[in-house]
Structures are given as C-alpha cells and as structure tokens.
Amino acid sequence: MKKANTKPRKLIFEEEGLILLAKRMKELRKVKNISQEELAHRAELTLSQVARIETVKINPTVSTMIRIAKALDVSLKEVFDFEV
Amino acid sequence: MKKANTKPRKLIFEEEGLILLAKRMKELRKVKNISQEELAHRAELTLSQVARIETVKINPTVSTMIRIAKALDVSLKEVFDFEV
DNA sequence: TTTAAAAATAGCACTTGTGCTATAATATTT
DNA sequence: AAATATTATAGCACAAGTGCTATTTTTAAA
Numbered sequence: 588m589k590k591a592n593t594k595p596r597k598l599i600f601e602e603e604g605l606i607l608l609a610k611r612m613k614e615l616r617k618v619k620n621i622s623q624e625e626l627a628h629r630a631e632l633t634l635s636q637v638a639r640i641e642t643v644k645i646n647p648t649v650s651t652m653i654r655i656a657k658a659l660d661v662s663l664k665e666v667f668d669f670e671v
Numbered sequence: 672m673k674k675a676n677t678k679p680r681k682l683i684f685e686e687e688g689l690i691l692l693a694k695r696m697k698e699l700r701k702v703k704n705i706s707q708e709e710l711a712h713r714a715e716l717t718l719s720q721v722a723r724i725e726t727v728k729i730n731p732t733v734s735t736m737i738r739i740a741k742a743l744d745v746s747l748k749e750v751f752d753f754e755v
Numbered sequence: 756t757t758t759a760a761a762a763a764t765a766g767c768a769c770t771t772g773t774g775c776t777a778t779a780a781t782a783t784t785t
Numbered sequence: 786a787a788a789t790a791t792t793a794t795a796g797c798a799c800a801a802g803t804g805c806t807a808t809t810t811t812t813a814a815a
Contacts, residue, residue: 604737
C-alpha cells in the first residue's frame, strides 16, 4: 500500500549532526551487515529506539551511543567520525 | 563551611563511559583554558548543565555534545577520543 | 507477483535531560 | 585571611528519550 498521509513528526532541533550520525550508523551497520533488530539486541536497546535514531526522530543520549558503538564493535571515535 | 552531608545522587547507569567523557571534557576545557561558564555561554547551554555533565550527574544527549564540541572548537571525534 | 524479512511508525507510561534560579562549596588571587 | 572567581548542588517545570507492544510500510528473496 502507499503512504496514506505523510506523518509530520517534527525534526529534532536544527541539528544536522543528528542526520549525519544516523547516516554514519546505517553505514557502520551495513558494513557489519547486521539488522536493526540484531543491533538492538546486541546493544540491549529496543528495535524502535534504533529505528528512531536512524530516522532522526530523537536525539539519543551518550549512553545509548556507547552501547551502540560496543554492539557494532567499533570505537566511539569511529561512530562520531563525521564533520558537523 | 564543610559539607554538611554527602548528597547521595545516584550515578547514571553503570556507564564508565560517562565518567571518561567528563574527564575528556574537563581536559579539553583546561587546554582551551575556558571556564564552565564560558563554555556554557559559547555552547548556549546553562552552567548547571555543563557542571552536571562534568560531575557525571546526567547522561547528556548527542546534541548537547555537538554544541560542546563546537564551543570547544574541536571535532566530535576529539571529544569522544577515549576508550570505553 | 507472492512471501518473508527488515525497517519505519505509533501510542502510552515512565524516567530523565535541560533550563532557570539560587545557594553552597572549593579554588584562586590579592 | 579576605575577597573574588570557579565549580558543584538543589529544586521545580517542562520537554524529550526509552521501553514495550503492535501495526504498517518498504525492501529483499523465492
């Protein structure tokens, strides 16, 4: 089916940084070839949370990103390796 | 005066990462030689917020850290340059 | 195309991050 | 030591992150 109506859902702040973070995360996840579900499981987060971060619906906490970095088996530096 | 009673204030999760982040932040701030107040002003955050992060009372959001990185004039990578 | 897997949304409850304002404690300077 | 600057706490209101559960939409596979 097609999208009934575009859900407005406001963007978080003006932060382009969160958009870049989402891209970086998807990128790393692809490289490691693991699904959002798998990542969520490894990071002990929920699937919705992972999806919300990758779709820039929320502004995640540092703890959450630390868990994700560990789950992706990369350093925090690598996760935040993008220019804002 | 001395400290009347030690306020219990629970630590955020188990995250050693937040402790390291606080250290890193203090470190960078010292190098740049700016006070918490100055940093708060530059990052458009409150002084209490900066203090709470450096004393590991809270688990900051990514947006907040992006603002701090910009205010410190360093890359996000540099802010998160520590091993968890 | 049909089926199955993966990703994106949604709503609710609850916790917690943040701003604001004020005060206390500590460190630095004179 | 006294004065000043810096850092650490506190409490309240409000916004927002997270878990949970379920559904819809999109993508990949057969």
